[in-house]
Amino acid sequence: MTMKRTYFPKTRLSKLIERPGGMPRDEALASAQDGIEEMRDESADEIERGIAAIEGFVFASAKNELPSEAMTAILWQGDRIVTLAGTFGYGMIDAVVRSLCDVTGGLIRSGSRDAAPIAVHVRALRLVAPNSKPLAGDDAERILAELARVAAHYEFTSFAQSAAQLADQPSAAAGLP
Amino acid sequence: MSQMRLNLHGVTTLLVDSDHFTRGLVAHMLRGFGMESPTVFSAGRDAKDYLKNHMADLILVEAVLPDMEGAALIRWIRRREKNPLRFVPIIVLSGYTQLDRVSGSRDAGANIVVKKPLSPQVLYDHIAWVGRVPRPFIEAGEFAGPDRRFKTLPPPGGIERRVTVEDDDDLDEAAGGSAAAAKAVA
Secondary structure: OEEEEEEOOOOHHHHHHOOOOOEEHHHHHHHHHHHHHOOHHHHHHHHHHHHHHHHHHHHOOEOOEOOHHHHHHHHHHHHHHHHHHHHHOOHHHHHHHHHHHHHHHHHHHHOOOEOHHHHHHHHHHHHHOOOOOOOOOOHHHHHHHHHHHHHHHHOOOOHHHHHHHHHOOOOOOOOOO | OOOOEEOOOOOOEEEEOOOHHHHHHHHHHHHHOOOOOOEEEOOHHHHHHHHOOOOOOEEEEEOEOOOOEHHHHHHHHHOOOOOHHHHOOEEEEEOHHHHHHHHHHHHHOOOEEEEOOOOHHHHHHHHHHHHHOOOOEEEEOOEEEEOOOOOOOOOOOOEEEEEEEEOOHHHHHHOOOOOOEEEEOO
16 A cells, blocks of 8 residues: 655745845846856857867767767767757757757667768758858758758657657656656 | 746755756856855765755756766655755756656656756746745655646556645654644545
8 A cells, every 4th residue: 555645845945935025027037148148158169169079079980980988978968059059049050969969869779889970960060060150041951951861861769759759658657646 | 917026035056967057057047036156066976965964945957967867866855854855846957868857857756847948037937936836745655746736647546545744743844834734534
């Protein structure tokens, strides 16, 4: 028999935020946004460093294969570039690096060491990096179309798709309320 | 209509995230809201060591840490019996490649999971939500954490008898002075 206990805690956070004073939401958000903007220049450098780190793994690969540790490290770098690109509005980088993460995650899950699809993404990332020359004409669409073809070839499930599928499933934990 | 106003001055936060730049970003946001600078760690083990002797009013934790799953840290916090720490609001920050950890974080007892990239609006509104919307804290089998039935989740499986706890001084103290109730409602 599983017992269930219920508590009704009043957390310190709940008490503190209801005190008189404080600042209105709009003011708080504007103040926070100002703080973020101070980091904009630094964010471009961080993205550049992240891309360089990924390039380092790919360029060091032998026989067009990557060890699993390198794949994991690329995924970690890709994840943080997604965060940076989304926060600071680098739309093309965001699209390219999400595709990189999806492909890298798929390779890891399938046990593949194939460096080729990662190398294609890294070249695309370099083209859209913050310090690179602006893309001409419809280059952006062509790059994304090419990456979509690569992803389609491997038929990996994207992280976004995986999350959506999991959200539709009941909890795995036993006896959850 | 007047807009929401929270007094976040003096609110302490523990932020656990593997990336130094993300830690800086979140710290900027929190300070912008009027909160204290967060205490930051990159690894779960360091956060655990800190929490053995310190308290925080809010915990922000990445879904995957270098040395453990964020869910493991959350489970450890939620099982700190007789300690008010266990009731602390916990917001999980999930990176794009960590989205599959959402259900695991929820099952571990997180209050809510927020996807990165974070915007000030999203973070502020989620802090407001965990602070303002009261949720009972449930212990049932392996689970300890905020009641999830505010969503349309199925009823508990395998629970034959429900007990709430009343007038338990230790628990009352641990809950920060709240009333907790005790009645078998078999």
